[in-house]
Amino acid sequence: MKSAGLAPKQSFVDTILDIRGLSKTYPGRGNAPPVTALDNVDLQIRKGEIFALLGPNGAGKTTLIGAVCGMVRPTGGSVSAFGHDMAKDWRRMRSRIGLVPQELSVDIFEKVHRSVAYSRGLFGKPADPARIEEVLRTLSLWDKRDSQLRALSGGMKRRVLIAKALAHDPDLLFLDEPTAGVDVELRRDMWQTIGRLREQGVTVILTTHYIEEAEEMADRVGVISKGRILLVDDKHEMMKRLGRTEASFTLAAPLDSLPAALADYPVTLEEGGRSIVFRGGDGSGLGKKQVAEIARILVNGGIEFDGIDQHESSLEDIFVRLVDEKGAKAA
């Protein structure tokens, strides 16, 4: 449908997954009270992006994925993907989604090759040995194709789970903590694999505890805590908006008050006048510039200092701050 003049920046065509008002309350078992794992979640995922869902343990990440992929029955809200509504068109919707679960849940007596081929068939795709070989080769599993899964290491098992999820060529891939318990080298490998998938046009939604991972790979980041989405933003935007530079000048001699020349800068005098601490910037480099200016002002003003400790806040700091602040507000 064409709408003359009114061209929304984010057209619906670009939204590959549309989650609205999604809620999930697990009934309490025995004496346990019910747990609200998802609380009115709205989330739109764009076609072709890598979206990282960050959140502490128990935030509801796995539940969110489960609700979209069919392991969890939502207690409210709606989900649609590729324009198919999950309530009505779940078959067509599911056939294009791949899932790598958080747990290493596999039939350990099955052989790698067979397990991956099974996944393709289960999703209704005709057998395609060449495609299976390709998937196994990309994930360096080809040599292990005849091994039983129980003979593989944990990291290798996770690769098999990825291979299984890719076997039916999904357009949307969920990775629930793809690099949990994976060593550094394998993690780099995994990032490359995910990068390649993006190049092929696959939309990826991943959850992770490693902020490094979100920083490295994601286009957009969503922060979830206690079942609520606290923030969704472009990664760079978020860093810019919430990023901070912190710099501490250790002074040679304590000061009684801040020099007047620093009045315009976000600085405080700390440790009984022994250090000047700068907290500011916006993640775009402004902070660094200002720290340099402050250094110059101190030198020109004859205030001696022995050292500068400078630190750019990472996504991790932002995340911790967000969860603390907003979490406290919500409670």
Place this chain on the structure above:
Amino acid sequence: MSFNLTSAFTIYRAELLRFLRTAFGSLVSPVLTTCLYFIVFGAAIGGRMNEVGGVPYGAFIVPGLLLLTMLSESTSNASFGIYMPRFTGSIYELLSAPVGVAETLFGYVGAAVTKSLILAAIILLTATLFVDFHIAHPVAAFFFILLVASAFSLLGFILGLWADGFEKLQMVPLLLLTPLTFLGGTFYSIDMLAEPWRTVALFNPIVYLVSGLRWTFYGQADVSIAVATGLTLLFLTICIVIIGTIFQTGWRLRE
């Protein structure tokens, strides 16, 4: 309602392959047990027993013994098939796939039924080593066995969804099916029972199965084949309805 043939056959094949992977174990135990029954009841004791309704005792017990194994094997095979992925968590794949109740039943129950038919063939072949018997209505016998295997595989499937531990999985075949089959006229005709036990026996559903199968073998039975078939069909339908409901509500499948 749509049905994805590729998905259904994929599950069916995988389940059957899983069975073949352990074929030796899955076949040896039931076959050995049946052999022992034939040796003890058919050959050793049977020789001293009178004919039952004109059928030599050794031959008389063949349908009952066949059912004894079939009921418990169908039930436990099907229950195991669906319980294992629930237990290991690998059921996530089935749940996330574009697969509904029809494909799932075709795959899991279909495979369990196939196993039961293979088992039935082997047991009948084994039986010929010990006793002389002749099947009067082989086609009817085949369909009756198929019907029973399907009904009890469906029961097993429900059991596999319901169970939350391995004990419960074994409970029904062991504590319910085997005793009922023993008391269901496997080794005797219920006409041989005195009242009130004869009437009590008629409340045992297995009596109708044994009787029905015995009719297909020897053309005579305690109850009519129509009643036996009707009851089995009813049972099968109830199972399908229950499973349909389970899938609709997601009970024990989806959190």
